Amino acid sequence: RLRYPAGASPSTVKWEIRGTRQGGQCALIGSKPEASTRVKMGITEKSVSGPYGVHKGSVTQKKFFDRDVKRGDKLRWKYPDNWKEWPGEIEVKGFKDDNKDLNGTYIKRKCSLSVPHSALWTKDPEDGIRRLHIVIKPNVSRVRPDVMAISESPSPFDSTRYRVEMDYHHQPCHSLLEEKQHDVKCLTTTWTESEAFKVVVPENNLKITAPKVPANPAPEKVVSVAKIKGFQTDVLDLLKEHTPPSKLPSLLLNLFDGIDGQKTKRMFSAFVATPFQTFASSKDMKFSLKDTDTKAWLELTAGSGPKFGTDQKILPDRPREAWVCDVERTKHQKTPVYIRRPDADESKIFKEAMAARPHGF
Numbered sequence: 001r002l003r004y005p006a007g008a009s010p011s012t013v014k015w016e017i018r019g020t021r022q023g024g025q026c027a028l029i030g031s032k033p034e035a036s037t038r039v040k041m042g043i044t045e046k047s048v049s050g051p052y053g054v055h056k057g058s059v060t061q062k063k064f065f066d067r068d069v070k071r072g073d074k075l076r077w078k079y080p081d082n083w084k085e086w087p088g089e090i091e092v093k094g095f096k097d098d099n100k101d102l103n104g105t106y107i108k109r110k111c112s113l114s115v116p117h118s119a120l121w122t123k124d125p126e127d128g129i130r131r132l133h134i135v136i137k138p139n140v141s142r143v144r145p146d147v148m149a150i151s152e153s154p155s156p157f158d159s160t161r162y163r164v165e166m167d168y169h170h171q172p173c174h175s176l177l178e179e180k181q182h183d184v185k186c187l188t189t190t191w192t193e194s195e196a197f198k199v200v201v202p203e204n205n206l207k208i209t210a211p212k213v214p215a216n217p218a219p220e221k222v223v224s225v226a227k228i229k230g231f232q233t234d235v236l237d238l239l240k241e242h243t244p245p246s247k248l249p250s251l252l253l254n255l256f257d258g259i260d261g262q263k264t265k266r267m268f269s270a271f272v273a274t275p276f277q278t279f280a281s282s283k284d285m286k287f288s289l290k291d292t293d294t295k296a297w298l299e300l301t302a303g304s305g306p307k308f309g310t311d312q313k314i315l316p317d318r319p320r321e322a323w324v325c326d327v328e329r330t331k332h333q334k335t336p337v338y339i340r341r342p343d344a345d346e347s348k349i350f351k352e353a354m355a356a357r358p359h360g361f
Contacts, residue, residue: 001160001191002199015197018160021187026094026102026164028148029182030087030175034108037118039084047323047338048079075169076145086172090121090134092150095164099188102150102163106134116146116156119172136172137165144168164188205230206272208279226279228272238267316353319346 004013068076088108095102106121121134135156137149145168153161167185174181207229231239242260243253255265309315319342329337 013199015194015199016191017194019190019192021165021189024094024186024188026092026184026186027182028166028170028175028184029091029093030089030172031091032088033085033176034088036084036086036173038079040118044323046336048083072169075171080171080173082173082176083171084173085176086119087175090172090175092123092134095188098190099163102132104132106132115154119148120154122154132163137162148172162189204271204275205232206275208275210279226276228276231271235271239264312353314357316350316357319343319350 001016001018002013003016065077068074086108090106090108092103092106104123106123109120109122111118111120115135116138117136119134119136123132125131130152133151133154135149135151135154136146137151137156138146147168148166148170149156149162150164151158151161152163155161165187170184174184209227209229211224211227239253242264253264253268254261255268305311321340321342323338324341326337326339
């Protein structure tokens, strides 16, 4: 990975290489219990008893259940006993040497559906140490359970920032149990700076200017918004590589014709994008073709209609759902089985409203 601290000069940028993950153990001690995400999402005792009772009425399922219990995977069938509570604070202990900055108290944030399982505990930085987070790393392919992890980023999808991954048997509620439940097996990832890789910033001699824009340009006349000078010969040769020959004295780049045009466009952007954006951010770019002076940015205000995402014509409310006992499956499996069932009348209204939505184009 390439670590580029904000505001740093190119000479301080470092390449880092991920080392082999090392197994170890840490302690997660929870306090200040609060309602778990499962409770907030409406999970009840009846809804969690169904999967656990399946093995009683099916020979095949009982075989899988016995296999999972034997290898310590009973949580695939049953929630922990204290699943209704999650810790408001988690104290992490047991890390040493280069990973001792992982120790400390992590406070739960009030995230709601913005991170997986609405789970995010954060430790504030101190003495120059970067901010750390406890998240639940999702397994998108669903081939194994989600796991708790300590990361340098609040985004669980930034795989290069994970420092520690916990054993998948451990869930947030386990840190609220007795002391023997606090110890967790974990895998620690280390990164080392590499001297074999160097960060090279190529010299860019491009100069961009904004020519004076006429007050009333003629409709048929092409108006120059910016002029770029300083292309080196080897750069021009690369740009001309996929441009058909022309008898004109000036070079017309092929930016739109087929695959060759796409190649030229990407190459042109690689050379021009950075100096062009730097020039535009300096407020020297004329944002209006009608005026010589740069106009201020306009603030967009909300209209008089419904707020975004609340217009019933565009996004109608979904039908309400209720947990209903499946009589036939309950009779066969000899244990209550519940399924979600939407309201029939509201489902019909929702279907008609979705069909009547205006087209996007």
